[in-house]
Amino acid sequence: MTKPILELKHVVTKVSRNTPEELTLLKDLNLTINEGDFITILGSNGAGKSTLFNTIAGNLTIDSGDILLRGESIANESEERRTRFLSRVFQDPKLGTAPRMTVAENLLLANKRGEHRRLTPRHLKQHMAEFKQMTSGMGNGLDERLTTPTGSLSGGQRQALSFLMATLKKPDILLLDEHTAALDPKTSQELMNATNERITAQHLTCLMITHHLDDALKYGNRLVVIGDGKITYDVSGEDKQKLTQEKLYSFFSDLQE
């Protein structure tokens, strides 16, 4: 369980390179993620949480340092190529699904994540029973709407679907970018529970950005705080269990002073 699956070594990420607006978003960031880690990530706005995800996923290229997957560098691989081992859920429910395609069609697309797509029939019908069973586990009526275009689903259903799509074909790394933030408190809590269940059941390696301190404490085996483009706090195992909201609060206020 303690084998590193993803390592970020001295990663520097800049945007608007060679212009007056050049900004360094990640400043010599080091992070080793072990297989089976469920890491919650905290940090104030602009600290570099989303930049970290975009760097891991390949939307942003790094300026120096290296990213290793099981010891091999993936720093030069394209965003599309990294989807073979990586999947992602965005904060905005609109980003995760294709609105004019049905729930089942979206799931089928996700079933082939990172694979070469050929001129072979898609065999939607053969997957319907499996999709029905999987969506009924989310407990929000998604299983009744398999043939509905996702554009007419509620935000909660869409996010639940995006999460299912991200885990349908087991990823080596799962990135959750505040995936419950756009939902009402009740729906958000339901999705968070379902998320935790599925991650535990499938032994997924997951990084989850959140703004809820209690979620960050409650879920996962490790908690990481990002500040000013670096890892400023990293706690796991028993130490994380002992952590309280008060301690985290004081830590944040220390940072601001």
Add this chain to the structure above:
Amino acid sequence: MTFGLGVSAIGQGLLWATLGLGLFLTFRILDFPDMTVEGTFPMGAAACVAAINNGISPIWATLIAIGVGMLCGLATGLLYTKGRIPILLAGILVMTAAYSVNLRIMHGRSNLTLLDKPSLLKLPIFAHTPMYFDSVFLGFTVIVLLTLVLIYFLQTDLGQAFIATGDNEKMARSLGIKTDNMKIMGLMVSNGVIGLGGALVAQNDGYADVNMGIGVIVIALASIIIGEVAFGELTMNQRLVAVTLGSILYRFVLLVVLKLGFNTNDLKLFSSVVLALCMMVPVFRDMFNLKRVWKRGISTHD
């Protein structure tokens, strides 16, 4: 006479429906307007007529038209995805360039005739068909084949990736779909089909003209939109069929316009007016609350 005109309208509608089907792939699925078609259509016609004039069989000449259409699509696709030129401008660039290429293909002449030359409509199987029915049969065969091929393609893994690209590009990329390649492929297939349309129309009319591309995007859009307005909510497969029916309906609208005493010079004006009216249907619907009126008409008042 009137019966003949009706049959002719159906034949024209079927042959021109290829344009609607081709444009459907970009306009409705990839969700952008591709101006390339105004250059591709005459290029398909010119390439086909020039090939036949050079002694190539009509079937091969038609396939050549598809090939040059695909090349036009490739050019637009590369400018758009790799060159990062906005799609509208990329299409206009290729369309403008195509004008010169078309004149080259036709040896500097603006019009090239097929008089006394073979064509798909003069194939032996059409020898005994009554007047105008040859274009109906040819158009029908091509449209059925084309629609079936498109239906199959859109249900494959590749076709689904293509649809997803037009629907939510960011999601498509996050699932490992190479969206640039999907767009290039879509533009190539779309313009290949439009090149085919050019070849069919040229063989039906008996000539290719360098100006025959002007306004064809409006005609193609008209068949798509008339089909949608006339038949409402449909599945993807039904929508493909609706394009052909829309194309035939559009020909009948033109027939009525001519019957009212307008001449063929006025047709482009009417094409635009018809398309504009159809595209404004949702606005009118809200304005006059038509839906409620229609629903009331069939409600039982109990």
